[in-house]
Amino acid sequence: MTMPVLSPPKPSRVHAVLGVLMPSVCVLIGAILAFLMFPYDLSFLTRIVIMMILVVSFDLILGQAGIATLGHAAMYGCGAYMAGLLALNVTQDPLLGLLAAALAGGLVAWLSGLVLLRTHGVALLMISIAVTMVLQEVASQARWLTGGADGLAGITIGPLLGLFEFDFIGQVAFIYSVCVLAVILVFCQILIRSPFGLALRGIDGSASRMRAIGTPVYRRKVTVYVIAGAIAGIAGALAAQVTGLVGIEVFNFSLSADVMVMLILGGAGRLYGALIGTLLFMVVHHVAASIDPFNWLFVIGLMLLLVVFVLPKGLVSLPGRVTRLWRRA
Amino acid sequence: MSLILSIAVDGIAYGMILFMISVGLSITMGLMRIINLAHGAFALLGGAVVHLLTTRMEVAFIPALLVAVFAVVLIAVLLERVLFRQIYGFTELGQVLATIGIVFIMIASINFFLGSTILPIGVPAMFTTSVDLGFRTLPFHRLVVIVSGLLVLGGLWLLMERTRFGIYLRAAVDNRAAAASLGINTPYVYLVAFAIGAGLAAVGGVLGAELLPIEAYYPLRYMVLFLIVVSVGGLGSISGSFFASIGLGILDTAGRYLLPGIGTIFFFVAIAVLLALRPNGLMGKAQ
Numbered sequence: 001m002t003m004p005v006l007s008p009p010k011p012s013r014v015h016a017v018l019g020v021l022m023p024s025v026c027v028l029i030g031a032i033l034a035f036l037m038f039p040y041d042l043s044f045l046t047r048i049v050i051m052m053i054l055v056v057s058f059d060l061i062l063g064q065a066g067i068a069t070l071g072h073a074a075m076y077g078c079g080a081y082m083a084g085l086l087a088l089n090v091t092q093d094p095l096l097g098l099l100a101a102a103l104a105g106g107l108v109a110w111l112s113g114l115v116l117l118r119t120h121g122v123a124l125l126m127i128s129i130a131v132t133m134v135l136q137e138v139a140s141q142a143r144w145l146t147g148g149a150d151g152l153a154g155i156t157i158g159p160l161l162g163l164f165e166f167d168f169i170g171q172v173a174f175i176y177s178v179c180v181l182a183v184i185l186v187f188c189q190i191l192i193r194s195p196f197g198l199a200l201r202g203i204d205g206s207a208s209r210m211r212a213i214g215t216p217v218y219r220r221k222v223t224v225y226v227i228a229g230a231i232a233g234i235a236g237a238l239a240a241q242v243t244g245l246v247g248i249e250v251f252n253f254s255l256s257a258d259v260m261v262m263l264i265l266g267g268a269g270r271l272y273g274a275l276i277g278t279l280l281f282m283v284v285h286h287v288a289a290s291i292d293p294f295n296w297l298f299v300i301g302l303m304l305l306l307v308v309f310v311l312p313k314g315l316v317s318l319p320g321r322v323t324r325l326w327r328r329a
Numbered sequence: 330m331s332l333i334l335s336i337a338v339d340g341i342a343y344g345m346i347l348f349m350i351s352v353g354l355s356i357t358m359g360l361m362r363i364i365n366l367a368h369g370a371f372a373l374l375g376g377a378v379v380h381l382l383t384t385r386m387e388v389a390f391i392p393a394l395l396v397a398v399f400a401v402v403l404i405a406v407l408l409e410r411v412l413f414r415q416i417y418g419f420t421e422l423g424q425v426l427a428t429i430g431i432v433f434i435m436i437a438s439i440n441f442f443l444g445s446t447i448l449p450i451g452v453p454a455m456f457t458t459s460v461d462l463g464f465r466t467l468p469f470h471r472l473v474v475i476v477s478g479l480l481v482l483g484g485l486w487l488l489m490e491r492t493r494f495g496i497y498l499r500a501a502v503d504n505r506a507a508a509a510s511l512g513i514n515t516p517y518v519y520l521v522a523f524a525i526g527a528g529l530a531a532v533g534g535v536l537g538a539e540l541l542p543i544e545a546y547y548p549l550r551y552m553v554l555f556l557i558v559v560s561v562g563g564l565g566s567i568s569g570s571f572f573a574s575i576g577l578g579i580l581d582t583a584g585r586y587l588l589p590g591i592g593t594i595f596f597f598v599a600i601a602v603l604l605a606l607r608p609n610g611l612m613g614k615a616q
Contacts, residue, residue: 068422115605121421122364123608126560129553130601137594253553257429264426297440301433305412308419308427 020189023271024182027052031178035171042170043242048282049177050238053184055262055274057231060188062260063269064197065224066204067117070256071128072232074112074135075105077250079233081139084152084246092158094176098237105233106226108135113225117218129253136251151247155240173242180238184231188271191227200224201269261300265307267314276315336583342471343540344578345478349533350551351558352485352570353526359565360502360522361417366428368530369548369555370435375401375531376448376543377439383451390453394535398528405527409520417519432548440545448543450535474536481529485567488525498522502565557600563610573611 034045054076061067079101086100108131116127139146146152164172191197199220202210207217240246249255258281266277284303288296311317354368378397382388388396408431416427456470489495500508501518509515534543541551562573580599584592604610 062422068425070425115601119605119608121608122358122556122560122564123604123610125364125425126553126556127601127604130557130597130604133553134594134597134601137591137597141591141594253549261426261429264422295437297433298437301430301435301437304426304430304433308423308430309415312423 016193020186020193023189023275024185026272027178027182027185027275031174035174039169042174044282044286046170046174046177046242047239048279049174049181050235050242051259051262051282052275052278053177053181053238054232054235055259055266055278056181056184056188056271057228057235058259058263059268059271059274060191060200060224060228060231062263063274064192064200064204065221067221067225068125068260069116069128070125070253070260071112071130071132072228072259073251073253073255074128074132075109075229075232076236076239076255077132077135077139078108079105079236080240080246080250081146081152081236082233083237083240084155085145087155087157087241088152092156094157094241095161097157097241098180098234101233101237101240102230103233105236106230109226109229109232110222113222113229117221117225129256132251132253132256136248139248139251146246146248149248151245152240153245155244155246157241157244170242177238177242180234184234185271188231192271196220196223261304264314265303267316270314270316273314273316280315332586336579336586338467338471340579340582341575342474342578343582344575345474346533346537346540347554347558347578348478348571348574349481350530350537351555351562351574352481352567353523353529354555355559355562355564355566355570356498356502356522357519357526358559359563360498360505361413361519362505362564363413363417363419364421364424364428365413366425366552366556367431367435367548368526369534369552370432371401371405371527371530372534372537372541372551373435373439373543373545373547374404375534376450376538376547377443378531379450379535379538380443380448380543384449387451390451393451394532397535398531401531402524402528405524406520409523413523414516414519432552435548436545443545445545450538450543452539470539477532477536481532482567482571489567494518494521559610561600561603561610566610569611 031045031049035042038045054072057075058072061069061072082104083097083101086097091097112128112131116124116131119127140149142148164176167173199210199215202215203217203220211217236250239250262277262281263274264277265281266275267273281300284299285296288299307314311321350369350372353371354365357363357368358365375397378400379390379393382393382396383390412427412431416424419427452470456473458469459466460469460472489499497508497513497518500511500513501515505515508518534541534547541547558570558573558577561577562569562571577596577600581592581596584595588595
């Protein structure tokens with residue numbers, strides 16, 4: 001049996017820097033085009049960008065370390081509530097909100113990760129779902145803090161960096177989210193290419209071999225879970241700041257499931273896969289759900305079966321497969 | 330005192346429903362080692378068929394139930410042959426995604442044909458009367474549920490312990506490869522186990538419609554509940570599922586009666602702690 005080669009051939013320094021920046025550059029170009037082409041759909045575009053951040057964070061857990069959970073909404077929701085509460089009670093500075101939300105998401109991920117990363121398979125899925133359910137119940141019961149089922153409303157955010165006011169059409173909100181996404185993509189690229197990232201992929205390949213060569217597997221898993229949780233918290237905070245609302249739906253099971261579906265659709269383990277999957281999912285959702293929400297469920301179910309049965313590596317693997325078929329023919 | 334009794338009766342009846350629906354899931358998950366999120370769909374299908382027959386065609390309840398179970402078993406056999414047989418070979422993640430996909434398609438189809446409202450089931454008038462047991466009265470429906478749960482438990486025990494098929498099934502749960510190499514037709518065992526599980530889920534779904542109302546989103550709404558029963562009880566263990574169902578039924582009911590508001594939190598924290606301490610469930614075999 002041959003092991004996959006984990007370390008890429010040593011590229012030149014310029015190549016390395018280009019590789020790190022590439023996804024962010026693609027996102028920026030795409031965002032500028034979208035901004036010019038759909039100036040009236042900016043709130044929808046912003047939602048896509050926020051989802052991309054969430055899915056990229058899930059890619060660190062599922063795509064890199066191979067840990068399948070169904071509770072990623074837990075960290076997203078905590079970040080959203082954190083940012084909302086901070087803006088309502090303490091400060092309206094957006095960047096401080098992101099920082100606090102990242103801390104909140106990371107803390108929840110750390111506490112829950114300590115327990116759930118000791119298990120695997122069904123027990124792991126169940127505990128991750130249970131954590132989200134508990135948080136949702138807490139949010140709905142602690143009415144004095146979270147507003148219960150009504151959620152937090154009327155969140156206003158101060159100007160970005162003290163300079164740019166959030167406008168009514170959402171131009172600043174869109175640019176702000178895109179910039180956050182670009183920074184996070186650079187961070188993730190560096191993380192994936194670091195020895196830590198290699199260790200994660202090694203754990204995905206064979207945890208017992210990694211243990212045998214001295215990697216503290218459990219600690220690495222907790223670390224990546226906390227990092228991904230912090231990024232998910234940032235995504236939640238962006239959603240809270242941009243829409244001005246936080247409700248208990250942020251902890252919905254369907255959000256965790258959607259995130260997983262988007263990642264698998266695009267292809268787990270690659271940042272481009274997360275981006276493409278989210279884009280496709282959100283656009284199809286937008287179109288199909290505006291016709292009939294139940295049709296949408298049918299479409300997504302069918303897409304899932306197709307991906308699992310026909311394209312197990314996701315859409316990003318499509319070009320490679322097509323060229324291989326081409327060569328064989 | 331009467332509060333404790335009501336909690337016990339409601340909790341046990343609720344637990345019996347959970348047991349009937351999830352025992353099939355436990356067997357299939359223990360046998361084929363797959364994560365099946367689509368099991369609740371069989372309970373939904375059973376309920377939908379009974380709804381169609383009793384309220385739209387005015388068939389009596391018992392024949393409608395029999396027809397529904399038969400129809401669900403038929404659909405389950407078809408699905409097993411066409412889809413699930415391939416899914417057995419997938420990775421954990423692939424199984425989660427494929428079965429969620431099946432759930433989504435099922436919800437969309439039920440909604441397309443029957444709408445998204447709650448589908449009432451025409452139960453016999455007798456179900457709503459109460460029975461005097463001497464020391465207290467019981468709603469007849471609860472009694473039916475508890476008795477059928479016990480009958481299912483007894484029937485499964487006989488099947489597993491006293492028949493040749495039971496021996497095959499236990500052998501396949503313990504070690505699939507060894508069972509196959511000894512000449513046991515494991516694909517056939519899988520098929521029959523899957524069909525029995527689906528049929529029982531249909532019975533549980535119909536009888537439990539009063540507690541878990543039948544509607545298009547049923548498989549998604551209660552999926553977590555059924556999976557919790559299975560993972561707490563231990564995959565592939567019938568007695569484990571039974572004790573887990575009854576225990577969780579009472580725990581959930583007691584939480585709702587005694588701690589309204591934080592009952593659900595208590596329930597899920599208890600589950601998470603239990604699974605963290607015993608990842609293979611109460612009676613699961615170490616893997």
